[in-house]
Amino acid sequence: MIRLRRTVLFLLGITPFIYIGQAIVRLQLGEWEVLGPEPGKAVVWFTGTWAFNFLLLTLAVTPLRRLLKQPWLLQHRRMLGLFAFFYATLHLLSYFAFLLEWRFAELGAETIKRPYLLLGMTAWLLLLPLAVTSTRGWQRRLKQGWKRLHKLIYPLSVLVAVHYLLQIRSSWFEPVLYAALVLCLLLLRWRKATVTKHADGHNS
Amino acid sequence: EQIGSARETVFGEDEVLTPYSSVTQYNNFYEFGTGKDDPYRYASKLNTDPWSVTVDGECEVKGTFSLEDLLKGQQLEERIYRLRCVEAWSMVIPWIGFPLADLIKRFKPLTSAKYIEFITLEDKKQMPGQRSAFSTIDWPYREGLRMDEAMHPLTLMAVGLYGEVLPNQNGAPLRLVVPWKYGFKSIKSIVAIRFRETMPRTTWNDIAPNEYGFYANVNPQVDHPRWSQASERRLPSGLFKPNRIATRLFNGYDEVASLYSGMDLHKYY
Secondary structure, three states, X not given: OHHHHHHHHHHHHHHHHHHHHHHHHHHHOOOOOOOOOOHHHHHHHHHHHHHHHHHHHHHHHHHHHHHHOOHHHHHHHHHHHHHHHHHHHXXXXXXXXXXXXXXXXXXXXXXXXXXXXXXXXXXXXHHHHHHHOOOHHHHHHHOHHHHHHHOOHHHHHHHHHHHHHOXXXXXXXXXXXXXXXXXXXXXXXXXXXXXXXXXXXXXX | OEOOOOEEOOOOOOOOOOOHHHHHHOOOOHHHOOOOOHHHHHHHHOOOOOOEEEEEEOXXXXXXXXXXXXXXXXXXXXXXXXXXXXXXXEEEEXXXXXXXXXXXXXXXXXXXXXEEEEEEOOOOOOOHHHHOOOEOOOOOOEEEEEHHHHOOOOOEEEEEEOOEEOOHHHOOOOEXXXXXXXXXXXXXXXXXXXEEOOOOOOHHHHHOOOOOOOOOEOOOOOOEOOEOOOEEEEOOOOOOOOOEEEOOHHHHOHHHHHHHOOOOOOOOO
Protein backbone atom coordinates (compact mmCIF):
# COMPACT_ATOMS: atom_id res chain seq x y z
CA MET A 1 0.00 0.00 0.00
CA ILE A 2 2.67 2.45 1.02
CA ARG A 3 4.64 1.53 -2.09
CA LEU A 4 1.66 2.23 -4.30
CA ARG A 5 1.03 5.57 -2.60
CA ARG A 6 4.69 6.50 -2.98
CA THR A 7 4.66 5.61 -6.66
CA VAL A 8 1.52 7.63 -7.29
CA LEU A 9 2.92 10.58 -5.37
CA PHE A 10 6.18 10.38 -7.26
CA LEU A 11 4.39 10.33 -10.60
CA LEU A 12 2.28 13.31 -9.59
CA GLY A 13 5.32 15.18 -8.32
CA ILE A 14 7.31 14.61 -11.46
CA THR A 15 4.46 15.69 -13.76
CA PRO A 16 5.29 19.43 -13.75
CA PHE A 17 8.88 18.52 -14.59
CA ILE A 18 7.79 16.37 -17.51
CA TYR A 19 5.49 19.15 -18.68
CA ILE A 20 8.16 21.86 -18.67
CA GLY A 21 10.74 19.41 -20.01
CA GLN A 22 8.71 18.53 -23.08
CA ALA A 23 7.98 22.24 -23.64
CA ILE A 24 11.71 23.00 -23.55
CA VAL A 25 12.48 20.13 -25.94
CA ARG A 26 9.80 21.34 -28.36
CA LEU A 27 11.18 24.86 -28.07
CA GLN A 28 14.69 23.69 -28.89
CA LEU A 29 13.32 21.71 -31.83
CA GLY A 30 11.99 24.93 -33.32
CA GLU A 31 8.52 25.44 -31.85
CA TRP A 32 9.64 28.80 -30.58
CA GLU A 33 6.20 29.93 -29.43
CA VAL A 34 5.51 27.06 -27.07
CA LEU A 35 6.58 29.02 -23.97
CA GLY A 36 5.85 32.49 -25.32
CA PRO A 37 8.38 35.07 -26.48
CA GLU A 38 10.21 35.03 -23.12
CA PRO A 39 10.77 31.31 -22.52
CA GLY A 40 13.49 31.88 -19.91
CA LYS A 41 11.18 33.88 -17.71
CA ALA A 42 8.40 31.34 -18.23
CA VAL A 43 10.61 28.47 -17.03
CA VAL A 44 11.84 30.43 -13.99
CA TRP A 45 8.29 31.29 -12.95
CA PHE A 46 7.01 27.78 -13.55
CA THR A 47 9.70 26.06 -11.50
CA GLY A 48 9.48 28.69 -8.75
CA THR A 49 5.74 28.23 -8.43
CA TRP A 50 6.08 24.45 -8.17
CA ALA A 51 8.85 24.72 -5.60
CA PHE A 52 6.54 26.86 -3.50
CA ASN A 53 3.60 24.48 -4.02
CA PHE A 54 5.63 21.55 -2.74
CA LEU A 55 6.96 23.58 0.16
CA LEU A 56 3.38 24.33 1.22
CA LEU A 57 2.41 20.67 0.85
CA THR A 58 5.38 19.66 2.99
CA LEU A 59 4.34 22.11 5.69
CA ALA A 60 0.76 20.89 5.49
CA VAL A 61 1.55 17.27 6.28
CA THR A 62 1.71 17.57 10.07
CA PRO A 63 -1.43 19.68 10.56
CA LEU A 64 -3.36 17.51 8.10
CA ARG A 65 -2.18 14.35 9.77
CA ARG A 66 -3.56 15.60 13.09
CA LEU A 67 -6.70 17.09 11.66
CA LEU A 68 -7.65 14.05 9.61
CA LYS A 69 -6.16 11.59 12.08
CA GLN A 70 -4.24 9.92 9.27
CA PRO A 71 -0.80 9.10 10.70
CA TRP A 72 0.37 7.50 7.41
CA LEU A 73 0.59 10.97 5.82
CA LEU A 74 3.91 11.43 7.58
CA GLN A 75 5.40 8.65 5.47
CA HIS A 76 5.22 10.96 2.45
CA ARG A 77 6.58 14.15 3.88
CA ARG A 78 10.15 13.45 2.82
CA MET A 79 9.19 13.02 -0.81
CA LEU A 80 7.19 16.24 -0.79
CA GLY A 81 10.12 18.08 0.75
CA LEU A 82 12.51 16.63 -1.79
CA PHE A 83 10.24 17.73 -4.62
CA ALA A 84 10.26 21.23 -3.14
CA PHE A 85 14.05 21.11 -3.18
CA PHE A 86 14.10 19.65 -6.70
CA TYR A 87 11.94 22.43 -8.16
CA ALA A 88 13.73 25.10 -6.10
CA THR A 89 17.03 23.90 -7.55
CA LEU A 90 15.61 23.96 -11.09
CA HIS A 91 14.26 27.45 -10.33
CA LEU A 92 17.70 28.65 -9.26
CA LEU A 93 19.50 26.94 -12.14
CA SER A 94 17.06 28.25 -14.74
CA TYR A 95 17.48 31.73 -13.29
CA PHE A 96 21.27 31.40 -13.59
CA ALA A 97 21.17 29.90 -17.06
CA PHE A 98 18.30 31.62 -18.81
CA LEU A 99 18.01 35.03 -17.17
CA LEU A 100 21.49 35.66 -15.80
CA GLU A 101 23.34 33.70 -18.53
CA TRP A 102 25.86 32.59 -15.90
CA ARG A 103 27.21 36.13 -15.40
CA PHE A 104 28.00 35.70 -11.74
CA ALA A 105 29.73 39.06 -11.44
CA GLU A 106 26.40 40.61 -12.25
CA LEU A 107 24.66 38.32 -9.79
CA GLY A 108 26.74 39.74 -6.94
CA ALA A 109 25.83 43.30 -7.79
CA GLU A 110 22.19 42.42 -8.41
CA THR A 111 21.79 40.43 -5.21
CA ILE A 112 22.94 43.30 -3.07
CA LYS A 113 20.61 45.73 -4.79
CA ARG A 114 17.53 43.48 -5.03
CA PRO A 115 16.51 42.00 -1.69
CA TYR A 116 14.16 39.43 -3.28
CA LEU A 117 17.12 37.70 -4.92
CA LEU A 118 19.00 37.56 -1.64
CA LEU A 119 15.96 36.14 0.15
CA GLY A 120 15.36 33.52 -2.52
CA MET A 121 18.95 32.42 -2.55
CA THR A 122 19.14 32.27 1.26
CA ALA A 123 16.02 30.15 1.30
CA TRP A 124 17.60 27.69 -1.15
CA LEU A 125 20.79 27.54 0.92
CA LEU A 126 18.71 26.70 4.00
CA LEU A 127 16.80 24.06 2.06
CA LEU A 128 19.98 22.37 0.87
CA PRO A 129 21.05 20.81 4.22
CA LEU A 130 17.48 19.64 4.78
CA ALA A 131 17.52 17.79 1.48
CA VAL A 132 20.96 16.30 2.17
CA THR A 133 20.01 15.06 5.64
CA SER A 134 16.62 13.77 4.60
CA THR A 135 17.76 10.12 4.61
CA ARG A 136 17.12 7.67 7.42
CA GLY A 137 20.88 7.37 7.94
CA TRP A 138 21.27 11.07 8.65
CA GLN A 139 18.19 11.04 10.80
CA ARG A 140 19.82 8.36 12.98
CA ARG A 141 23.20 10.04 13.04
CA LEU A 142 21.89 13.48 14.03
CA LYS A 143 19.45 12.13 16.65
CA GLN A 144 17.72 15.07 18.39
CA GLY A 145 19.71 17.52 16.24
CA TRP A 146 17.84 16.30 13.17
CA LYS A 147 14.53 17.63 14.42
CA ARG A 148 16.10 20.93 15.34
CA LEU A 149 17.84 21.22 11.98
CA HIS A 150 14.66 20.52 10.09
CA LYS A 151 12.87 23.31 11.92
CA LEU A 152 14.75 25.49 9.41
CA ILE A 153 11.80 24.90 7.12
CA TYR A 154 9.84 27.49 9.15
CA PRO A 155 12.14 30.50 8.69
CA LEU A 156 12.91 29.51 5.12
CA SER A 157 9.20 29.41 4.27
CA VAL A 158 8.89 32.96 5.52
CA LEU A 159 11.81 33.99 3.31
CA VAL A 160 10.18 32.34 0.31
CA ALA A 161 6.88 34.09 1.01
CA VAL A 162 8.59 37.49 1.22
CA HIS A 163 10.66 36.64 -1.90
CA TYR A 164 7.36 36.31 -3.77
CA LEU A 165 5.64 39.30 -2.11
CA LEU A 166 8.48 41.60 -3.11
CA GLN A 167 7.73 40.94 -6.76
CA ILE A 168 4.19 42.31 -6.74
CA ARG A 169 3.58 44.89 -9.42
CA SER A 170 -0.15 45.29 -9.60
CA SER A 171 -1.90 42.02 -8.99
CA TRP A 172 -1.30 40.87 -5.43
CA PHE A 173 -3.68 37.91 -5.25
CA GLU A 174 -1.27 35.01 -5.69
CA PRO A 175 1.68 36.30 -3.63
CA VAL A 176 -0.66 37.26 -0.80
CA LEU A 177 -2.47 33.92 -0.98
CA TYR A 178 0.81 32.02 -0.74
CA ALA A 179 2.02 34.20 2.13
CA ALA A 180 -1.29 33.70 3.94
CA LEU A 181 -1.01 29.93 3.56
CA VAL A 182 2.52 29.99 4.96
CA LEU A 183 1.34 32.12 7.85
CA CYS A 184 -1.58 29.77 8.61
CA LEU A 185 0.62 26.69 8.51
CA LEU A 186 3.14 28.31 10.83
CA LEU A 187 0.48 29.59 13.24
CA LEU A 188 -0.95 26.09 13.57
CA ARG A 189 2.43 24.96 14.88
CA TRP A 190 2.90 27.92 17.15
CA ARG A 191 -0.49 27.22 18.74
CA LYS A 192 0.32 23.57 19.10
CA ALA A 193 3.70 24.42 20.62
CA THR A 194 2.24 26.82 23.17
CA VAL A 195 -0.57 24.44 24.04
CA THR A 196 1.93 21.66 24.62
CA LYS A 197 4.15 23.88 26.72
CA HIS A 198 1.24 24.92 28.94
CA ALA A 199 0.20 21.32 29.33
CA ASP A 200 3.76 20.44 30.37
CA GLY A 201 3.72 23.26 32.91
CA HIS A 202 0.58 21.92 34.53
CA ASN A 203 1.98 18.44 34.69
CA SER A 204 5.16 19.38 36.46
CA GLU B 1 -8.82 44.36 -41.63
CA GLN B 2 -6.12 45.80 -43.83
CA ILE B 3 -5.22 49.46 -43.99
CA GLY B 4 -4.32 50.18 -47.59
CA SER B 5 -3.59 53.87 -47.54
CA ALA B 6 -0.62 54.13 -45.19
CA ARG B 7 2.46 55.85 -46.49
CA GLU B 8 5.82 54.21 -45.89
CA THR B 9 8.42 56.28 -44.13
CA VAL B 10 12.05 55.92 -43.29
CA PHE B 11 11.55 55.25 -39.58
CA GLY B 12 13.37 52.15 -38.47
CA GLU B 13 13.66 50.44 -41.82
CA ASP B 14 16.94 48.82 -40.72
CA GLU B 15 15.31 47.12 -37.71
CA VAL B 16 14.39 43.44 -37.48
CA LEU B 17 10.66 43.26 -36.81
CA THR B 18 9.28 41.32 -33.85
CA PRO B 19 6.95 38.64 -35.25
CA TYR B 20 3.26 39.56 -35.43
CA SER B 21 2.35 36.72 -33.08
CA SER B 22 4.62 38.03 -30.31
CA VAL B 23 3.40 41.59 -30.78
CA THR B 24 -0.23 40.55 -30.53
CA GLN B 25 -0.05 37.71 -27.99
CA TYR B 26 2.42 39.02 -25.41
CA ASN B 27 1.87 42.41 -23.90
CA ASN B 28 0.59 44.29 -20.90
CA PHE B 29 -2.95 45.64 -20.94
CA TYR B 30 -4.09 45.19 -17.37
CA GLU B 31 -7.67 46.05 -18.29
CA PHE B 32 -7.82 42.47 -19.56
CA GLY B 33 -5.72 40.81 -16.86
CA THR B 34 -2.18 40.85 -15.58
CA GLY B 35 -0.91 37.84 -17.53
CA LYS B 36 1.03 38.58 -20.69
CA ASP B 37 -1.41 36.57 -22.78
CA ASP B 38 -4.55 37.83 -21.03
CA PRO B 39 -5.00 40.74 -23.46
CA TYR B 40 -4.86 38.33 -26.41
CA ARG B 41 -7.27 35.94 -24.72
CA TYR B 42 -9.85 38.37 -23.43
CA ALA B 43 -9.73 41.51 -25.55
CA SER B 44 -12.14 40.19 -28.17
CA LYS B 45 -14.99 41.33 -25.89
CA LEU B 46 -14.01 44.94 -26.47
CA ASN B 47 -16.31 46.72 -28.90
CA THR B 48 -14.46 49.51 -30.69
CA ASP B 49 -17.21 50.51 -33.10
CA PRO B 50 -18.64 53.04 -32.47
CA TRP B 51 -15.87 54.84 -30.61
CA SER B 52 -15.58 58.42 -29.50
CA VAL B 53 -13.08 60.60 -27.72
CA THR B 54 -13.91 63.48 -25.41
CA VAL B 55 -11.65 66.51 -25.64
CA ASP B 56 -11.69 69.26 -23.04
CA GLY B 57 -9.56 71.47 -20.83
CA GLU B 58 -7.31 74.30 -21.98
CA CYS B 59 -8.29 74.37 -25.65
CA GLU B 60 -10.65 76.19 -27.96
CA VAL B 61 -12.19 73.22 -29.69
CA LYS B 62 -13.86 70.92 -27.17
CA GLY B 63 -16.42 68.19 -27.40
CA THR B 64 -16.95 64.55 -28.10
CA PHE B 65 -15.65 63.39 -31.44
CA SER B 66 -16.28 60.14 -33.23
CA LEU B 67 -13.25 58.14 -34.27
CA GLU B 68 -14.08 58.71 -37.95
CA ASP B 69 -14.16 62.41 -37.27
CA LEU B 70 -10.74 62.35 -35.61
CA LEU B 71 -9.18 60.35 -38.43
CA LYS B 72 -10.67 62.48 -41.21
CA GLY B 73 -7.96 64.14 -43.23
CA GLN B 74 -5.10 62.46 -41.34
CA GLN B 75 -2.45 61.03 -43.63
CA LEU B 76 -1.65 57.62 -42.17
CA GLU B 77 1.91 56.40 -42.33
CA GLU B 78 3.82 53.34 -41.26
CA ARG B 79 6.53 53.83 -38.64
CA ILE B 80 8.78 51.10 -37.37
CA TYR B 81 9.55 51.90 -33.74
CA ARG B 82 11.43 50.13 -30.99
CA LEU B 83 9.21 49.58 -27.96
CA ARG B 84 11.00 49.26 -24.64
CA CYS B 85 8.91 47.93 -21.77
CA VAL B 86 9.82 49.04 -18.26
CA GLU B 87 10.10 45.30 -17.47
CA ALA B 88 13.32 45.16 -19.53
CA TRP B 89 12.01 43.50 -22.68
CA SER B 90 11.64 45.17 -26.03
CA MET B 91 10.09 44.69 -29.44
CA VAL B 92 10.21 46.31 -32.86
CA ILE B 93 6.74 47.10 -34.16
CA PRO B 94 5.55 48.52 -37.50
CA TRP B 95 2.82 50.90 -36.37
CA ILE B 96 0.38 52.73 -38.57
CA GLY B 97 -0.70 56.13 -37.40
CA PHE B 98 -0.17 59.86 -37.64
CA PRO B 99 1.71 62.42 -35.55
CA LEU B 100 -0.14 63.36 -32.37
CA ALA B 101 0.81 66.96 -33.15
CA ASP B 102 -1.49 66.91 -36.21
CA LEU B 103 -4.42 65.92 -33.99
CA ILE B 104 -3.58 68.42 -31.24
CA LYS B 105 -3.54 71.35 -33.67
CA ARG B 106 -7.20 70.73 -34.52
CA PHE B 107 -8.23 71.39 -30.93
CA LYS B 108 -6.36 74.73 -30.78
CA PRO B 109 -4.77 74.41 -27.35
CA LEU B 110 -4.45 77.65 -25.36
CA THR B 111 -1.07 78.92 -24.22
CA SER B 112 -2.08 77.84 -20.73
CA ALA B 113 -2.03 74.20 -21.88
CA LYS B 114 1.24 72.86 -20.50
CA TYR B 115 0.34 69.19 -20.33
CA ILE B 116 -1.92 66.74 -22.06
CA GLU B 117 -3.73 63.96 -20.26
CA PHE B 118 -5.08 60.74 -21.80
CA ILE B 119 -7.60 58.34 -20.33
CA THR B 120 -8.37 54.74 -21.31
CA LEU B 121 -11.85 53.31 -21.49
CA GLU B 122 -13.29 52.15 -18.18
CA ASP B 123 -15.94 49.50 -18.69
CA LYS B 124 -16.05 46.54 -16.34
CA LYS B 125 -18.35 44.64 -18.69
CA GLN B 126 -15.87 44.66 -21.52
CA MET B 127 -12.67 44.68 -19.51
CA PRO B 128 -12.43 41.76 -17.08
CA GLY B 129 -9.18 43.05 -15.53
CA GLN B 130 -11.11 46.03 -14.18
CA ARG B 131 -13.40 43.67 -12.28
CA SER B 132 -10.49 42.12 -10.40
CA ALA B 133 -10.57 42.79 -6.67
CA PHE B 134 -6.83 42.18 -6.50
CA SER B 135 -5.58 45.00 -8.66
CA THR B 136 -3.91 48.05 -7.17
CA ILE B 137 -4.87 50.16 -10.18
CA ASP B 138 -7.38 52.94 -9.64
CA TRP B 139 -9.30 52.72 -12.95
CA PRO B 140 -9.44 54.24 -15.48
CA TYR B 141 -5.83 54.10 -16.64
CA ARG B 142 -4.34 57.57 -17.08
CA GLU B 143 -1.26 58.88 -18.77
CA GLY B 144 0.14 62.25 -19.65
CA LEU B 145 2.82 64.12 -21.54
CA ARG B 146 4.29 67.57 -21.38
CA MET B 147 3.02 69.63 -24.34
CA ASP B 148 6.40 69.76 -26.05
CA GLU B 149 6.68 65.97 -25.77
CA ALA B 150 3.21 65.58 -27.20
CA MET B 151 4.04 67.91 -30.11
CA HIS B 152 7.29 66.14 -30.95
CA PRO B 153 7.20 64.67 -34.47
CA LEU B 154 8.10 61.20 -33.14
CA THR B 155 4.99 61.02 -30.95
CA LEU B 156 2.46 58.93 -32.80
CA MET B 157 -1.25 58.26 -32.56
CA ALA B 158 -1.53 54.70 -33.79
CA VAL B 159 -4.56 53.04 -35.36
CA GLY B 160 -2.87 49.98 -36.79
CA LEU B 161 0.11 47.67 -36.84
CA TYR B 162 1.57 45.27 -39.37
CA GLY B 163 -0.55 46.83 -42.10
CA GLU B 164 -3.86 46.19 -40.40
CA VAL B 165 -6.25 47.81 -37.97
CA LEU B 166 -5.01 47.61 -34.35
CA PRO B 167 -6.00 44.33 -32.71
CA ASN B 168 -8.03 45.02 -29.55
CA GLN B 169 -5.28 43.69 -27.30
CA ASN B 170 -2.86 46.27 -28.67
CA GLY B 171 -5.07 49.21 -27.75
CA ALA B 172 -7.71 49.51 -30.45
CA PRO B 173 -8.95 51.69 -31.90
CA LEU B 174 -6.66 54.56 -30.96
CA ARG B 175 -3.49 54.49 -28.90
CA LEU B 176 -0.45 56.56 -28.21
CA VAL B 177 3.08 55.49 -29.14
CA VAL B 178 5.94 57.42 -27.53
CA PRO B 179 8.99 55.44 -28.60
CA TRP B 180 11.57 57.03 -26.30
CA LYS B 181 9.57 56.31 -23.15
CA TYR B 182 8.80 53.05 -21.39
CA GLY B 183 5.83 51.27 -22.90
CA PHE B 184 3.38 52.07 -20.13
CA LYS B 185 3.37 55.73 -21.27
CA SER B 186 1.90 54.65 -24.60
CA ILE B 187 -1.69 54.52 -23.37
CA LYS B 188 -4.18 52.29 -25.16
CA SER B 189 -7.84 52.54 -26.18
CA ILE B 190 -8.07 56.28 -25.53
CA VAL B 191 -11.49 57.78 -24.72
CA ALA B 192 -10.51 61.19 -23.36
CA ILE B 193 -7.91 63.84 -24.02
CA ARG B 194 -7.59 66.82 -21.72
CA PHE B 195 -5.32 69.85 -22.05
CA ARG B 196 -4.08 70.95 -18.66
CA GLU B 197 -2.14 73.67 -16.94
CA THR B 198 -0.75 71.30 -14.33
CA MET B 199 0.91 67.90 -14.49
CA PRO B 200 -1.76 65.20 -14.61
CA ARG B 201 -1.83 62.16 -12.35
CA THR B 202 -0.60 59.06 -14.12
CA THR B 203 -1.50 55.49 -13.19
CA TRP B 204 1.84 53.83 -12.50
CA ASN B 205 3.27 56.92 -10.90
CA ASP B 206 0.29 56.87 -8.53
CA ILE B 207 0.83 53.23 -7.58
CA ALA B 208 4.59 53.31 -7.06
CA PRO B 209 6.12 56.78 -7.44
CA ASN B 210 9.60 55.53 -6.53
CA GLU B 211 9.46 52.98 -9.36
CA TYR B 212 7.66 54.81 -12.15
CA GLY B 213 8.19 58.50 -12.78
CA PHE B 214 6.00 60.85 -14.78
CA TYR B 215 8.62 61.13 -17.51
CA ALA B 216 9.55 57.43 -17.74
CA ASN B 217 12.15 58.11 -20.39
CA VAL B 218 14.11 55.01 -21.33
CA ASN B 219 17.38 55.39 -19.47
CA PRO B 220 19.98 52.67 -18.89
CA GLN B 221 21.53 54.76 -16.10
CA VAL B 222 18.46 54.83 -13.90
CA ASP B 223 17.52 51.41 -12.55
CA HIS B 224 14.06 50.35 -11.61
CA PRO B 225 14.42 49.70 -7.86
CA ARG B 226 13.85 45.99 -8.45
CA TRP B 227 15.83 45.43 -11.63
CA SER B 228 18.49 46.93 -13.82
CA GLN B 229 17.53 48.94 -16.90
CA ALA B 230 21.02 48.70 -18.40
CA SER B 231 20.02 46.00 -20.86
CA GLU B 232 16.91 44.51 -22.39
CA ARG B 233 15.73 41.24 -23.89
CA ARG B 234 14.74 41.83 -27.49
CA LEU B 235 11.80 39.51 -28.09
CA PRO B 236 11.36 36.81 -29.02
CA SER B 237 14.26 35.57 -26.94
CA GLY B 238 15.55 32.00 -26.87
CA LEU B 239 16.23 29.93 -23.79
CA PHE B 240 19.97 29.69 -24.22
CA LYS B 241 20.23 32.76 -26.42
CA PRO B 242 18.23 35.36 -24.50
CA ASN B 243 18.95 38.01 -27.12
CA ARG B 244 20.07 40.56 -24.58
CA ILE B 245 21.11 43.94 -25.92
CA ALA B 246 22.27 47.14 -24.28
CA THR B 247 19.53 49.66 -23.57
CA ARG B 248 20.10 53.10 -25.07
CA LEU B 249 19.26 56.47 -23.57
CA PHE B 250 15.85 57.60 -24.91
CA ASN B 251 15.63 54.14 -26.49
CA GLY B 252 18.10 55.37 -29.10
CA TYR B 253 15.90 58.30 -30.23
CA ASP B 254 18.55 60.93 -29.62
CA GLU B 255 16.54 63.64 -31.36
CA VAL B 256 14.41 64.07 -28.22
CA ALA B 257 17.36 64.85 -25.95
CA SER B 258 16.87 68.60 -26.31
CA LEU B 259 13.45 68.31 -24.65
CA TYR B 260 15.23 67.48 -21.43
CA SER B 261 18.30 69.67 -21.57
CA GLY B 262 19.20 70.96 -18.14
CA MET B 263 17.00 68.41 -16.39
CA ASP B 264 18.47 65.93 -13.92
CA LEU B 265 17.26 62.65 -15.42
CA HIS B 266 18.00 60.80 -12.19
CA LYS B 267 15.54 63.05 -10.42
CA TYR B 268 12.98 63.33 -13.22
CA TYR B 269 12.96 59.66 -14.17
